[in-house]
Amino acid sequence: MMDDRTLSLRVAAAPLVATGLRRLHLVAADGSRLPPAAPGAHITLTLPSPAGARPLRNSYTLVEADPERGYQLIVRRTDRSRGGSHHIHDRLQPGDTIEATVPHNLFALHSQARKHLLIAGGIGITPMLAFVAHLREARAAFELHQIASADEAGVFAALLAPHPGERIQVHAGRDACDIAALLAAQPLGTHVYTCGPGAMMDRIAAVAAELGWPASHVHREDFGAAGGEPFTARLARSGIDVAVAGDQTLLEAIEAAGIDTPSLCRGGACGVCILPLSEGDPEHRDHFLSEAERASGCHIMPCVSRSRSATLVLDI
Amino acid sequence: MATAFKPDETFRGDFRYSNSAAAVLRFPFPFVEDRYMYGINLEPHTRPGSSGAFAVAFDVDEHYVAECAERALSLAQDPGRCLVLPHMHEAEWDTLELIMESLAADYPEHFTLEREGLDWTWTNRPLGLHQTFRFGDAGTLPYPPFEYITRQAQGDFTLQDQRDGTLYIDGGITTTQADWSLAFDVGMTFHEWHGPVPLAHQAGVFDRALQYLMRVRYGHPARRLNWTLTVNPRLDTSPENYPIWGPDRASLTPENIADRLFLRVELQTFYRLPRSNALLFGIRAYLANLADLTRVPKWGRRLHRVMRDLHPEVVGYKGITRYHDVLVNHLAQFDDGAPTSPGIAPDVDALREM
Numbered sequence: 135m136m137d138d139r140t141l142s143l144r145v146a147a148a149p150l151v152a153t154g155l156r157r158l159h160l161v162a163a164d165g166s167r168l169p170p171a172a173p174g175a176h177i178t179l180t181l182p183s184p185a186g187a188r189p190l191r192n193s194y195t196l197v198e199a200d201p202e203r204g205y206q207l208i209v210r211r212t213d214r215s216r217g218g219s220h221h222i223h224d225r226l227q228p229g230d231t232i233e234a235t236v237p238h239n240l241f242a243l244h245s246q247a248r249k250h251l252l253i254a255g256g257i258g259i260t261p262m263l264a265f266v267a268h269l270r271e272a273r274a275a276f277e278l279h280q281i282a283s284a285d286e287a288g289v290f291a292a293l294l295a296p297h298p299g300e301r302i303q304v305h306a307g308r309d310a311c312d313i314a315a316l317l318a319a320q321p322l323g324t325h326v327y328t329c330g331p332g333a334m335m336d337r338i339a340a341v342a343a344e345l346g347w348p349a350s351h352v353h354r355e356d357f358g359a360a361g362g363e364p365f366t367a368r369l370a371r372s373g374i375d376v377a378v379a380g381d382q383t384l385l386e387a388i389e390a391a392g393i394d395t396p397s398l399c400r401g402g403a404c405g406v407c408i409l410p411l412s413e414g415d416p417e418h419r420d421h422f423l424s425e426a427e428r429a430s431g432c433h434i435m436p437c438v439s440r441s442r443s444a445t446l447v448l449d450i
Numbered sequence: 451m452a453t454a455f456k457p458d459e460t461f462r463g464d465f466r467y468s469n470s471a472a473a474v475l476r477f478p479f480p481f482v483e484d485r486y487m488y489g490i491n492l493e494p495h496t497r498p499g500s501s502g503a504f505a506v507a508f509d510v511d512e513h514y515v516a517e518c519a520e521r522a523l524s525l526a527q528d529p530g531r532c533l534v535l536p537h538m539h540e541a542e543w544d545t546l547e548l549i550m551e552s553l554a555a556d557y558p559e560h561f562t563l564e565r566e567g568l569d570w571t572w573t574n575r576p577l578g579l580h581q582t583f584r585f586g587d588a589g590t591l592p593y594p595p596f597e598y599i600t601r602q603a604q605g606d607f608t609l610q611d612q613r614d615g616t617l618y619i620d621g622g623i624t625t626t627q628a629d630w631s632l633a634f635d636v637g638m639t640f641h642e643w644h645g646p647v648p649l650a651h652q653a654g655v656f657d658r659a660l661q662y663l664m665r666v667r668y669g670h671p672a673r674r675l676n677w678t679l680t681v682n683p684r685l686d687t688s689p690e691n692y693p694i695w696g697p698d699r700a701s702l703t704p705e706n707i708a709d710r711l712f713l714r715v716e717l718q719t720f721y722r723l724p725r726s727n728a729l730l731f732g733i734r735a736y737l738a739n740l741a742d743l744t745r746v747p748k749w750g751r752r753l754h755r756v757m758r759d760l761h762p763e764v765v766g767y768k769g770i771t772r773y774h775d776v777l778v779n780h781l782a783q784f785d786d787g788a789p790t791s792p793g794i795a796p797d798v799d800a801l802r803e804m
Contacts, residue, residue, distance in 0.1 A: 172725055238668060404490035
């Protein structure tokens with residue numbers, strides 16, 4: 135039950151809500167209940183890759199997550215994408231099944247916030263829709279500012295549909311919202327949540343810091359960095375090259391190659407899986423090695439850490 | 451094999467408590483090697499192929515019915531053993547759902563959960579309970595949801611809110627605790643409530659453990675084992691009741707230590723809760739006395755070596771100082787100097803004859 139980490143979902147409906155914006159309603163393929171999720175959570179869909187390469191894994195925020203009614207996502211068709219959003223927009227049909235991870239939340243509401251200030255840019259609206267539903271039910275103080283291009287402002291206004299007395303504003307155009315004035319006007323104890331283009335989220339964080347907001351009061355959407363670029367691990371003593379895929383850990387790749395290597399927490403904390411490194415440029419993501427140990431370049435924790443160089447040579 | 455419950459066991463007063471041979475062989479022995487020091491022993495929980503106490507999310511064993519009765523007794527005497535801060539309301543329902551779903555899936559002969567939308571019916575056959583309620587409406591249950599379900603589970607539970615880059619202990623139920631007080635700790639951060647532990651802070655253990663725990667994901671629970679020693683099979687070794695159990699330490703002699711001294715192992719489990727994003731800690735206490743544990747030759751040898759070489763600060767922190775000599779002298783007879791295999795497995799199918 136609880137360690138079933140992959141969901142098989144059926145597309146119940148996939149209506150276009152505006153040009154380039156498609157709402158996906160997903161239910162469990164076998165009709166069972168789906169795991170609930172907190173507002174701000176996302177799931178990662180496995181989508182076929184256009185070139186027949188390894189499947190794409192795209193993360194989307196849950197706009198709504200109800201164990202019985204199912205999950206709602208809103209997906210924008212992006213031209214710069216690797217093809218995931220094209221697949222959803224052009225090929226996915228009601229009745230199709232799709233694989234997804236269970237929900238994961240790296241963008242949670244803060245339980246002690248006196249007020250929640252939500253600022254979204256473009257498709258960054260998706261977690262805000264989940265936040266607004268939750269904050270309304272909890273009768274919590276909040277305010278939402280949606281920044282949209284002029285031609286999409288109407289679409290977002292319709293999606294947000296403010297209740298009477300709520301401060302929900304759609305700003306048409308990137309410069310239509312005075313971030314500094316907005317933050318400066320907030321009462322003490324406010325937490326700000328941002329989702330949108332990286333530059334927008336960086337700017338809000340910088341303005342908040344200038345105004346003296348504690349960093350712990352500034353939140354931004356995060357899907358996490360579980361995977362990364364693929365690379366090759368050369369196991370010098372075993373004399374084999376192991377291909378580490380983008381969505382696979384170095385440890386998993388070594389195990390898949392039939393090499394028995396000890397591990398325990400598999401989260402970069404315990405130190406059990408430490409391996410000797412002889413060449414390459416490691417990207418350390420663990421909490422075990424000290425700065426000095428990292429600088430010496432002699433070890434790597436393969437359960438979480440990866441490589442910046444195309445090849446990493448391990449002395450095993 | 452169906453578990454035969456022992457409803458007449460007691461954990462105070464006359465201490466009617468014993469482990470069957472099967473319970474000893476599945477005991478979560480905590481020492482992976484012949485020495486002990488604090489470290490990060492966190493690992494994924496409920497992996498395929500796990501056995502014994504690790505096979506399911508929440509282990510139900512032969513002591514289940516008696517432990518639930520003991521919890522009810524502790525709560526009747528001190529209702530403050532269950533405390534949940536108001537902002538953990540959703541985490542209460544998350545806990546109820548997780549425990550009900552897990553017990554019903556892992557022990558269908560004992561527990562059944564039926565759901566029609568938000569109208570749920572819960573059947574707990576070992577305790578003779580049948581409850582229809584509305585999920586999310588605390589007024590339809592005889593106790594608040596967290597207390598309701600943890601009264602039907604073995605071991606203590608705490609609820610952690612994750613914010614400001616740490617975990618806050620913002621709720622829990624503690625009637626089987628190894629000398630710590632929820633009423634004292636509630637609202638503290640992870641580093642604050644672990645403040646008294648010696649040596650481990652300096653080794654960075656808590657910094658790394660916190661980073662790991664804050665990254666525990668829904669559907670990917672983690673666990674670790676912790677241990678101490680308890681005189682008599684007493685679950686409630688709380689600071690509130692120290693005058694009752696503290697003097698027991700002075701009662702150990704070379705003649706009674708085998709029967710009266712219990713290795714107390716905590717199977718700690720860590721679950722990300724889905725609606726609240728809170729982290730649920732399960733702290734499940736297992737008790738086995740030296741007489742039973744030393745019937746596994748490997749465990750007898752290892753217990754002697756671990757206790758003999760224990761760091762003095764750990765001896766003090768775990769409350770062993772007063773009887774450490776008696777303990778080591780007693781265990782020496784089970785150590786023939788033979789090597790022990792790595793890991794905690796008993797390496798035998800049956801206990802040695804007494």
